[in-house]
Amino acid sequence: MTTETLCGDFYTHCFQAEQDKEHEGRLIINMGPQHPSTHGVLRVIVEMEGEYISRAEPVIGYLHRMHEKMGEIKTYHQYMPNMGRVDYLHALAWNWAYIGAVEKLCQIEVPRRAEFIRVITCEMNRICSHLVWWGAYLLDLGAFTPIMYSFDDREQAVDLLQMITGSRLTYCYYRFGGVRTDINDAFIAGTRDFCKLMKSRLPMYKDLVTDNYILRKRCEEIGVLPLEMARRYGATGPVLRGSGQKYDVRRAEPYSVYPELDFEIPAFPEGDAMARYRVRVAEMEQSVRIIEQSLNMLPQGDFMAPKSPKRIKPPKGDVYFAVEGARGKIGVYIISDGSSTPYRLKLRSPSYSNLSLFAELAKGTLLADAVSILGSLDLVIPEIDR
Amino acid sequence: MSSLIQFISRLIPLELIHILIGLVAILAFIGVNGLVLVYVERKVAGFIQRRPGPFEVGPWGILQTLADAVKLMGKQLFSPSGGDRLLFWLAPMLAFAPLPLLFMTIPVGKNLVAFDANLGLILILAFSGLNVLALCFAGWGSYNKWSLLGAIRSVSQAVAYEIPMLLAVLAVTLTTGTLQLSAIVDAQGVWPWQWHFLTQPAGFIIYLICAFAETNRAPFDLPEAESELTAGFHTEYSGMGFGLFFLAEYSSMVVVSSVCTVLFLGGWKGPGPEILGFVWFFAKVYGLVLLMMWVRWTFPRVRFDQLLNISWRWLIPLSLFNLLYVAAVVKI
Amino acid sequence: MKTSENLLEGLDICAQTRCRYEQCGCVTAVFLDQVQLRAAASRLFEAGYHIEDVTGVDFAEGIEVIYHFDHFDHPVDYPARVTLRVLTDHESPEVPTISDIFSGAGWHERECFDFFGVTFSDHPQFRPLLLPAEFDQHPLLKPEKNRESLYAFLGACEPVKPVKGERYHFEASVEAPVEAQKTPEALASSDTGQSRSEKA
Structure with missing residues (x-):
């Protein structure tokens, strides 16, 4: 030939x-x-x-947009909308990572109310992201129906987020020193309803899908990722927690008001696709918990720091800020030369590290298993390519 | 007038006219059935997935499939460069051509059969085997690695599932002592407890599982497993090439359901006047088709080795035992 | 801080940045000579660290390759985020690979080659990753006039063991003018620079 x-x-x-x-x-x-x-x-x-x-x-690289170069050209404010486009499924976490890094660099104080609003919206976005993953993963395994159910639920959350952020997917909501708009009573009531809905839906998902015999046979003992290998590749997020390591940036490097909130880090030691599946489903439950607590603890006050700077010119220096995204540790590393644009801006995307272990994990598996493994890593390609 | 009929019947045997009328009716049925089933499938999927399904084109969206059919016919036909054009275009025809023959011997009602062959069952089983050849040609002729993988899968799947299916069918013919489908229906009574699915429950279940695999329906749709093999054997087909495969799939769903009805569910028999037999027949057939749709939209796909394991490890031994059981208990 | 020195004890550290976690997100930042990089990475691997990323920065003195490591457990006796920095020149940038120690570094190093043209010697699969193979430019390299001096960023850097390398040296870093950083427009910078220099 x-x-x-x-x-x-x-x-x-x-x-x-x-x-x-x-x-x-x-x-x-x-x-x-x-x-x-x-x-x-x-x-x-x-x-x-x-x-x-x-x-x-x-x-990889088919969706490469050179966000890091754009970061060196745009001013700190101009670069904000880029963050919604890196990972379109958990855009708010990327918003937060970037905003947080700049706030750390400039030592901007964020009002407590804004912190809680950030937690609520970010966790809602996390649920949305996991719901999309859940549907898409089952689609990979040949089950067509779950994605319709998950999108049905996601729609509720996206509607709520749209109400306050103005967009449905590529959010640009956080600002240096707070958030763009305050949340209103309609949002709070809607969010409480959404939490109730999720609480009734998650057990149904378990009955309908998680306990399905065929699904278990497709996930259990597939793509077993030993913890040592996960560490070697720098895997984070549900992929790592599916290997039994309780590592979550929200707890390991506490930021915002997460230390005050009571939630667990789900981890399953099996390391297979099913463990990663369970971690994500359990994380949705925890996110609902976080949202409910935050709504109860929501203080009155400013949603934007009154002295928040109009022009950002951070001092010289570098900063690394990490947040926990739906796929793992999102890191933003900024080197500032004191001007209004960063000297260097590095985006550390979790999917990138998570995908790099695929070659080793897929060796010797069946094609259908490789699809299952690929799905269980929860990849968002724009985030990998940046 | 009567002399004219006599003249014609001397020229062409009456049996042939009978067959020709049957064929025309069957071809019309296949076309309409395809349209209806695509619509039903989408509505069923919509119902299961809590969405309306098609509802824009025509009242309740019933013209949606017609619009789709027109779109499919209007599309340009591509054949991949480097592929074997003969095999590539032979494949959809080969998938579709045997279908009218399969319907020929199926008794829809009392005496309502196009060609009541005394080896009707053999005819159906033999011609339905051609479907595998079509998929194999399609996979090979496409000059596409995914299609080839799909073709390989379809052959090994068909080989694996034909055996338990034949064994399950054999058990039925053991009790009836005939391969003529109308005779098999006659062997069963009017009431559900007189049907074969109660005397041979294992055979019924084995046949049903094999029917899913033979028609390449989810959860056994591995030759076209979308998320694994892009679209498997029909990746490269456009327009009516794809349309014929589609039509063949829906028609073969009806064929396996019909055979299942005839063998296990009493065929056209049911309480009430015999003239309404065809109502019973179609009710049973479409009941089974709905079951297949329900399963498709509910379960994830099995893995390929699991699929083969189900057949070789479970179904084949089970069907052998079933055969022994039928031979020992029913016959003696 | 003492513990981080324990971690990298015995290695020729060119300079060490004293940084506060609250301020710059990492606990220890260490300048290393290239020959020490693999040894340092091995130490970190044995201590249970995982790789976060490998990236570069284009400075006037050369390309600085930055490695970020973090620990899952955040033990008290080890710092959390550790940054290793290695300098390489513009003409033929080359750094030894650590992809055999941290497999995850493999892709980050390939990305670093795409963006900066830094070659990682002995990398098993060294080829472009994010950028097309036909693309022969390195987009994150800055034009000559835009490059800043590395020393301008070394305000808080303390030469633990000054080494006169062949290509670079760090004596100047001690005298790096902290005051010069404070541009009038700099926001909230006064206390930032202050605390950093105090810490140093």
């Missing part, structure tokens, strides 16, 4: 060149960039032996 050796691009050639001599002639196949289960434009080159994957290599 002469055409076979001629076709393919740079990455395929590299992949072919690394093939063992004895495995020559094995099927090399591109999963993506337009594959339904890669959720966007991730591409995985896989070498297959029958239905088994003997080698896999993710190829």
Whole structure:
């Protein structure tokens, strides 16, 4: 097959060149960039032996927008909308990571009410993100219906967030020293209703989906990620907690009012896709808990620091600020040279680290399992490519 | 007038006319059935997923599938470069062509059968096997690795599930002693407790599971597993090429449900006048089709090795035991 | 701080930044010579750290490669976030890889090559990751006139063990003018710079 050796691009050639001599002639196949289960434009080159994957290599960068370069060109205020576009599913966490980093750099105080509003909205966004993941993951496993249920619920939360932030997906709501708008009574009442709804829905999801025999057979003992390997790759978030490590930035590096809130960090030691699944479902419960507590503790006062600066010119220095996103530790590292634009801005996206372990995890699994593993890592491609 | 009929019948045998009328009716039925089932499937999916389903085109959206059919027909037909054009275009035809033959021998009501062959069951089983060949051609002719994987899957799946299915069917023919479908219906009574699914529950369940696998319906839709193989064997098909596969899928759903009805659910028999037999028949058939849809929208897909394990480890031994049980208990 | 010195004891640390966690998010930032990088990474790996990211910054003196590490358990006797910094020159930027120690660093290093053109020697799969393979520019390199001096950022840097490297040295860092940082427009900067220099 002469055409076979001629076709393919740079990455395929590299992949072919690394093939063992004895495995020559094995099927090399591109999963993506337009594959339904890669959720966007991730591409995985896989070498297959029958239905088994003997080698896999993710190829990324199809959605690369060079956010870090944009950060060096735009002023601190101008860069804010970019953050909603990095991870479109948990945009508020990225908002927070960036805003938090700049606030730390400039030592801007945030009013307590604003902190609580941030917690409420960020946790709601986390539930939205997990709901989308839940539906999409089951879609990967061939169950079509759950995504409709999860989008139904997500719709309620997105409507509420739209009410106060003005957007439904790519939020740009937090400001240096507070939030853009105060929350109103309609939002508070709606959020309480949403919490009630989620509390009734989550057990239903468990009955309908989590306990399904076929689903369990597709998730349990699939893609077992040892803790040591997770550490080696710097995996964070539910992927890490699915390997049994109770590590959550909200607890490990407490920020905002999280230390005052009572919530647990769910962790399951099995390390398989099911453990990651359970972590996320349990996290939704915890987020509901956090939202309810925050609503009860919500103080009166300013939603924006009265002395919040109109022009941001941080002092010289660097700052690393991390928050817990739906996919793991979101880090923003800013080096400021004292001017109105950052000297260097680095975005640490959790999916990037989480995906990098896929090649090792997928080795020797079935194609269908690889899809299950890929889904259980909860990837958002724009976040990986930035 | 009567002399004219006699003249024609001397020229063409009456049996042939009978078959021709049947064929025309069946072809019309296949087309309408495809349209109706696509609509029903979407409405069922909508109902299960708490959404309205199609409701824009026509009242309650009933013209939606018609619009889709027109769209499919209007689309350009592509064949992938480097592919085997002959096999590529042969495949959808081969998937569709045997279907009218399959409907021929199925007794819809008393004496309401296009061609009451005395080996009708064999005919159905033989021609339904062609479907695998079609998928195999489609996968090979597409010159696409995903399609090829789909074709490989479909062949091994068909091989695995044909065996327990045949064994389950064999058990029924053991009790009736005939392969003629109308005779099998006659062997069952009017009331549900006289039907075979009660005397051979294991056979019924095995047949039903195999029917899902043979028609490539979820949770056994591995040859076209969308999230794994993009669209499996029909990745490269556009327009009516895809449309024919689609039509074939819905028609074969009806075929397996019909055979199931005939073998296990008493065919057209039911309480009431015999002339309304076809109502009973279609009620049973579409009941089974609805069951298949319900399952599709409820369960996740099984993995490929699990699929084969279900067949080789469970269904085949079970169907062998079923055969022994039927031979020993029912026959003696 | 004592413990972080224990962690990296015996290594030739060029300079160490005294930083407050509340201020810059990390506990220890350490300048290392390239030859010491792999040893330091191994120490961190054995101490249970995980990699957060590898990134670069373009300075006038060269490209600084920054490694961030963090610990899951945040034990009291170890600091949380540790930053390692390595300097390499503009002409032929090359740094030893740590992807065999921290597998996750592999991708970050490839990204660093895309953005800065830094070569990581002995990296097993060294090829472009985020940018197309045909793209031969490195977008995060700054034009010559926009590059700032590294020393301007070293206000709080303390040379633990001044080493005269072949390519760079840090004696100047001690005298880095802290006052010069305070531009009139700088917001809330006075106490920031103050506390940082006090800490130092």
